[in-house]
Amino acid sequence: MPALGGRLGRLTATAWEGVASRRMRSGLAALGLMVGVAAVVLMVAIGQGTRNQVLDQVTALGSDLVTVWAAKSAPTGARTTTSKDKVSLSPADAQALGRMQGVRHAVPGINRGQRVSAQGVTTDTTLVVAPPEIFAVEGHLPAEGQFYGEREERQAQRVVVVGPSLRQRLAGDASLVGQTIEIKKQHFLVVAELAPKGLDPNGNDLDDRLYLPLRTGLSRLLGGRRHVDYITVQGDGSYALDQLQEEIRALLRQRHRLTEPDQRDDFNIHTQLETIQTQEESSRLFSSLITGVAGISLLVAGIGIMAVMLIGVRERTPEIGVRRAVGARRRDILIHFLLEALILGLGGGLAGAALGLGLAGLVRRFSDLSYALPWSAAGVALLVSLTIAVVFGLWPARRAASLTPVEAVRDA
C-alpha cells in the first residue's frame, strides 16, 4: 500500500472508531439527514405515482378527444327550456363536424343529474344522453350484455346502459341486465353494463353513470329539447389536436354565423391535452415544493451535524492535543474530522434512502398508486446528504485542525 493510502486508511479506521464509539450522539446527528432523505425519496415516489395515475385516467378517457361545450344560455322567457340549458349546440352541428375531414366521430350529448330507481332502491346518478357512438369514442366495453345501437337510437327505444358503481348501489352484486330502471315514472330496459373505468382526473366516478340514446332522452325525458350540452369529437389522427381544435372552431363559427372577429365564440373547446398540461403544471409545482422542503430539511440536518461536531471538537480538545503530540499533522486532524462527517452523512443518507424506499414500497402496496421505486432519487438524495455532511463538517474540522498541540493539551 502506498504511504498516503495507508495513512488515509488508518485515518478512516480512526474516524470510524470515533463515530462508532459515540453511538447516541452519532445517531442523533445522522437522524436529521435520515429523515430528510427518506422524505425526499417518499415524496418523489408519491409524486410519480400521482402523475402516473392522472396519465392513466386521461388515457382511459381518450387522449385524442376534443370536447365542445355550449356556452350560450337560452333567452329568458323561452319555453321548453330552463335557464340552465345552453342552446348554442345542436345535433346538426355534430353531424356537420362528423363530416369534417380528419374527424372520425362527433358525438352530441347531454349530462344530467338524475334520480333513478330499481328494485325498490332510489338514488341519484349522472344520466348521459348520447347516441351509440359515445361508447366507441369514450372507449367503453360492455362487461355484460350489448350496448344499444343505431336501431335503438333511431326508434328512440327505452333502453339504458348502466355503470358498475350505479348497479352496485341499486342491486348490489346482482346483475341488472334484463331488468328495468325507472326514471321519471317511465321504465327503461337495461341492455348492458359497462366495464369499470374508475375516477377521472377531477375525481368523478366514471362508473356512476347511466347511458341512454339521444333521441330517447330528448323526446321522453327532456321535453322535446333540441339542443345538446356538448359534442365530443374524435380525430382520425390526420390532424394534431390543437389543429383539429382550430378547424372545429372555424366550422362552428361559420355555422353559428359569427362572422365578425369581435364576436365571441358561443362555445368552449376543451382537449384532454389541456388536462394533461394542467396536471403537469401542478406536478411541476409539487416537485419544486418538494425540492424546497427537502432543501430546508437537509439544511437543518446539516446544521445539526455541524452543532454536534462543534460540541464534539470542544469536548475532544485533549484528544486532539494528544493526537497532535504523537505526530498528527494539521491535515491529519482535518481529514479525520471530515471523514467522521462523511461517515455520518453516509450513514444517515443510506438509512434514509432505505427507509424512503421501504416506505415507498409500503405505500405502493397499500394504495392504488403505481410507480417504480425511485432508486435514482434515492441515489441523488444520498449524494446530497454526503455533500451536506462534508460542507457542514468542514468548519468544525477546520476548527479542530487549527488547535495547536499545546493549547489542546493544556485545555484538559
Add this chain to the structure above:
Amino acid sequence: MIQLRGITKIYATGKVTTPALLGVDLDMARGDFAAIMGPSGSGKSTVMHIMGLLDRPTDGSYLLEGQEVTGLSDDGLAALRNQRMGFVFQSFHLLPTATALKNVLLPFVYSPRYPADAEERGRRALTAVGLEHRLHHRPGELSGGECQRVAVARALVTDPEVIFADEPTGNLDRRSTYEVMAILQRLNRDEGKTVVLVTHDNHVGEMCRRVVRLVYGRIESDTVAPQPLDAIALLAALPPREEDRR
C-alpha cells in the same frame, strides 16, 4: 542532544503580553534524567513544551541533534514528535473509548508507515509497564496509576530517544507515583532513554539525577544529584496493600 540558546516565550493575549521565558540556555545530554521544577508561573511547563516541539519559542535557537528546529514547518515538527519523542501528561489523556492496546498504538496511526508488528510492539510496551493483563481494558476500567502506565507505554511504543513527562505523577497516589517513577528510571538506566519531566513535587525531584529550577522564566539552578532515590526501593518499603496481604 538538546541545546536551547536564548529561548524566550511571550504570550500575547489581546494587548496584554505575558512573558513566560526570558532567555533560557539549557542542554540535555543523551541519557539524562532531568526534573524541571519551580513555582507555578515559573515557565517550567513552557520550557518542556518547547523542548517537546509542542510549542514554538518567540525567540532563540533550538538544536535537536545538531539540527535547528525553530524554523521547521508544523508538519516537520509533527514528524519529529512522532518518531523521536514520547509524551506523558498529568491527566493521562487516553482515548476513553479505546482499549489500552488501541491507546498505545495511537502514534502508529500517524507514522509514515504502519509497522507490520505494531500489535506485537504494543503488547511489549504494555508488558514493560506491567500491564500485560490489561490489554483490552478501557481507561474507565483502570485505576489512575494503571492509566498513567498505559500513557507511558504509548510514549514508549515508537522507541523514541526522549520521553517528556508533564507532571506525570500529579494525579497519582504515592504507590502509583513510585510505580511510574520506577518504570521511567528503568527505561533510563536499562535502555538509555533520555527522560525530562516537569514536577512541583520535591520528592519526585529527589528521584531524578538532575534538577533544573526555574524562577520567573529564568534558570535559577541546575544541579546533579550523585545518588538519586531509587523508586523500586521506595516501593518495596511501602506497607503492603490490602489486597496483597490477603
